[in-house]
Amino acid sequence: MAKILINFAHPALEKSRVHAQLVPAVKSIPGITFNDLYENYPDLDINVQREQKLLANHDIILLQHPFYWYSAPAIVKQWIDLVLEHGWAYGHTGKALKGKTFGNIISVGGSEHSYSKEGHHGHDIHDFLLPFRQTAKLCNMQYAAPFVVFGVHKKEFEDIREYSRQLTEVLGRMQSADFDASALPGLAYLNQLLQLPAQTQQ
Amino acid sequence: MDQHSLLFQSMVYLAAAIIFVPIAKKVGLGAVLGYLLAGVIIGPSVLGFIGREGEDIMHFAEFGVVMMLFLIGIELEPKLLWRMRASILGLGGLQVVITAAVLAIAAYLLGQPLNASLALGMTLALSSTAIILQTLNEKGWMGTVAGQSAFSVLLFQDIAVIPMLAIFPLLASNVAADPNQSHTIRDNLPGWAQTLVVLGAVAIIILAGRYLVRPLMRIIARTRVRELFTATALLMVVAIAVLMNLVGLSSALGAFLGGVVLANSEYRHELESDIEPFKGLLLGLFFIAVGASINFHLIMESPLMIIGLVLGIMAVKALVLFILGKIFKLSIDQNLLFAFALADIGEFAFVLLAFTHQTRLLSAETTDMLTAVVAMSMALTPLVILAYEKLIQPRYTRSEPEVNREADDITEKNPVIIAGFGRFGSMTGRFLRANGINATILDLDSDRVDALHNMGINVYYGDASRYDLLVAAGAETAKILIIATDHPDQTVDIVKMAQRYFPHLQLLVRASGNEDAFELMDLGVLHIYRETIDTSLRLGVDALRMLGLRAYKSSRSARTFLRQDEKTLKGLSALRDDKKQYISSMKERIEEMEKLMAADRVKSWLDEGQGWDPESLREEIRKTDEDQLPG
Structure with missing residues (x-):
């Protein structure tokens, strides 16, 4: 069974609507490690050893965060800068993450349409996630398609509950023993995993 | 001397010093010349306020030299002294032997008998510790190569006095008349026992310095009566001088040794600041006495003869020193300073001249004339050094950085001073230490100072609101003064002192509460740390977290x-x-x-x-x- 690590980053969860529902849902899945970065490091003073140990002990690493300014909250950058050390995560001797899967679970303010060539932001969401994909590549990891909740400002409580149900199921599938991770890069969004025929006999 | 005349004399000396030293400093002549000038003016040659007693005062004031060497010793760690052994023995030894030989030959050629020539050579080979070191100190040149070399030579000369005093009676035809030396306990002992006595005295100083001073200072510190400290410090120096006189050694040398033994002591800064004013006053008195003792009457009688002798002797001494400096690889500018500084004749010559006179080694006229020569050469030293500074040094300014680096080596001054090493200051100190920042620590709790000293931390006992103690702790070169004392009044005193005399220091000040903080703000302190505020907010943050608030929000809230x-x-x-x-x-x-x-x-x-x-x-x-x- 694949071990999943969720590195969660939200500087103001108390104001959040999407993650307020996603977080309890994710946490309730047995066998998933939920690592709340802002809660553990309110001073952004990241314990590198602890974080590396967590990474080493998991197969799938997902960053769950709101999509701020076409990127992640500050602590995610801090985490990447400090934890993905040269010689450990990348470089000639940096093979600690080799073969693992890396991805994002994000909530986005704009609609899916606004994140397109014709849309207001002029680019696809995947373009903005390029730094994460390349980070995964440099660390010899496979980048999974992102799980995206678009247009959060217009979403009602019920809509968000549907997303958290989806995410729970997606994570459940990824956990299962015979899940084929090679299917992931072919998807546009991780959400679509549910439209594929089930690989497991549930 | 009745009380009235004692007070009158004190008034004359102090007033002369206060009038002439500032003038001399203002004109750029330096304090030593100011004192000498004051002496000349109030002496018998000009105003005549002081007469014959000038020489008594000189002997009394020579104790300032003893104190000076104690202070030099206390600044000098034994390690450093050991490193200087080559220059002390080599440079110093060669200087004394060669200069004495050359001057003795000259005296013999000028018609003095052989034994008198030898005595003269030895007497005139010595230089004036007081004037040279004080002048170099004033210029801030003690840390330079020349300053260190000069110090080495002077130290050796102090040692050389011992055998000289032993040789003189042998040179004299009339040994019985020996009033200066008859009261030492060495006199009637065989040679091996004399050696034992001397070694014993040295051992007493070292052992007492190691094992007696610290507990004694601790007891004194507990009484919290400050003048007792001063008394103890004075007692220490006086006791050393008495002991040295008793066994016929140089008091100055003994005091120097005592200082070196105490160089690593936690009470070092306190001792330094207690002795310092006495040393300064006594040395000033000494210089005044030297100035007053210059017999212008005699000089006027045979001016060419005396001036010729002064310049001749100084030229010979300077030449020998310069050649030695060359051999010991001093750079040209440092070598010139070294040669010029040590060219004078030392105050110890007065003692030796009196002695040679009493033993009829030299005639009365010769003795008088030489006394005038010695005094004049001493008075010339600050002038010569001044001339060096104004005329010669500017040509060699390129070697300045090297000079500065050397100075660092001698007295290790830290960038940070922490006043108060209680629960507050110790935390800051430990934190700085963990980051490789050394701090000079001052504390007023003798037990704590003791305990920390035993742990190998350099803590010094003393009240940081004292100007002299702050100077001793390196306030002039430090960057930051952390004031973490327990008592608000004391904190305010230190702040005022630092703002007034060390305006370059960044002050980081602990305040117990809002009231203290207000007072410090009124004083213009920019960096004030209320001692409980961070802790209570940290506690608040934890409380919020326990109640379910996000850690990040709680932390930000606290800030x-x-x-x-x-x-x-x-x-x-x-x-x-x-x-x-x-x-x-x-x-x-x-x-x-x-x-x-x-x-x-x-x-x-x-x-x-x-x-x-x-x-x-x-x-x-x-x-x-x-x-x-x-x-």
């Missing part, structure tokens, strides 16, 4: 709260000049606090996190169809 509180405090401080206003504004502050607390419940006044998921953005997006904003 915002702190900023807000400091702002309020500053606002209050500005209003505080008028006491009434303060009370009313204290009331206002409580009202304000109430308002703030009420505001907390409605809209979080602490909330500065507007950037994350702002409500306004959401509202805007819900109104428009296009989502035009980032994220």
Whole structure:
């Protein structure tokens, strides 16, 4: 069974609507490690050893965060800068993450349409996630398609509950023993995993 | 001397010093010349305020030299002294032997008998520790290569006096008349026993310095009577001098040794600052006495003869020193300073001349004339060094950086001084230490000083509100003064002292509460640390977290709260000049606090996190169809 690590980053969860529902849902899945970065490091003073140990002990690493300014909250950058050390995560001797899967679970303010060539932001969401994909590549990891909740400002409580149900199921599938991770890069969004025929006999 | 005349004499000396030293400093001649000048003016040659007793005063004031060597010793760690052994024995030894030989030959050629020539050679080979070291100190040149070499030579000369005093009676035809030396306990002993006595005396100083001084100082410190400290420090130096006189050694040498033994002691700075003023006054007195002893009458009688002798002797000495400096690889400018500085004849010559006179080694006229020569050469030293500074040194300014580096080597001064090493200061000190920053620590709790010293931490006992102690701790070169004392009054004293005399120091000051903080703000202190505020807020953060608030929000809240509180405090401080206003504004502050607390419940006044998921953005997006904003 694949071990999943969720590195969660939200500087103001108390104001959040999407993650307020996603977080309890994710946490309730047995066998998933939920690592709340802002809660553990309110001073952004990241314990590198602890974080590396967590990474080493998991197969799938997902960053769950709101999509701020076409990127992640500050602590995610801090985490990447400090934890993905040269010689450990990348470089000639940096093979600690080799073969693992890396991805994002994000909530986005704009609609899916606004994140397109014709849309207001002029680019696809995947373009903005390029730094994460390349980070995964440099660390010899496979980048999974992102799980995206678009247009959060217009979403009602019920809509968000549907997303958290989806995410729970997606994570459940990824956990299962015979899940084929090679299917992931072919998807546009991780959400679509549910439209594929089930690989497991549930 | 009755009391009236004693007071009158003191008045004359002090007034002369106060009038002439500032003038001399202002004109750029330096304090030593000022004292000498004062002596000349009040001496028999000009105003005649002091007459024959000048020489008695000189002997008394020579004790200033003893104190000076004690202070030099205390600044000099044994390790450093050991490193200097080559220059002390080599340079010093060669200087004494060669100069004595050359001058003895010259005296013999000038018609003196052989034994008198030898005595003269040895007498005139010595240089004036007091004048040279004081002048070099004044210029800040003690740390230079020349300063260190000069010090080595002077130290060896002090040692060389011992055998000289032993040889002189052998040279004299009339050994019985030996009033200076008859009271030492060495005299009637065989050679091996004399050696044992000398070694015993040295051992006493070392052992007492190691094992007796620390417990004694601890007891004195516990009494918290400050003048007892001064008394103890003086007693120490006087006792060493007495012991040395008893066994016929040089007091100055003994005091130097005592100083070196105490160089690593935690009471070092305190001892230094206690002795320093006495040393300064006594040396000043000594210089005045030297000035007063110059017999211008005699000089006027045979001016060419005396001036010729002074210049001749100094030229010979300077030449020998210069050649030795060359051999010991001093750079040309340092070598010139070294040669010029040590060219004079030392105060010990007065003692030896009196001795040679009594033993009829030299005729009365020769003795008188030489006394005048010695005094003149001493008076010339500061002038020669001044000439060096103005005329020669500017040509060699390139070697300046090297000079500075050398100075660092001798006295290790830390960039940080911590006053008060209790529960507050010790934490700061440990933190700095962990980051490789060394601090000079001053504390007034003798038990604590002791305990920390045993742990290998350099803590010095002393009251940091004393100017001299701060100087001793290196306040002139430090960058930061951390004031973490327990008592607010003391803190204020230190702040005032530091602001007045060391305005370059950054002051980081501990305050116990708001009241203290106000007082420090009034003094213009920029960096004030209320001692409990960070801890209580940290506790508050943990409490919030336990109640389920997010850690990040709690931390930010605490920081915002702190900023807000400091702002309020500053606002209050500005209003505080008028006491009434303060009370009313204290009331206002409580009202304000109430308002703030009420505001907390409605809209979080602490909330500065507007950037994350702002409500306004959401509202805007819900109104428009296009989502035009980032994220």
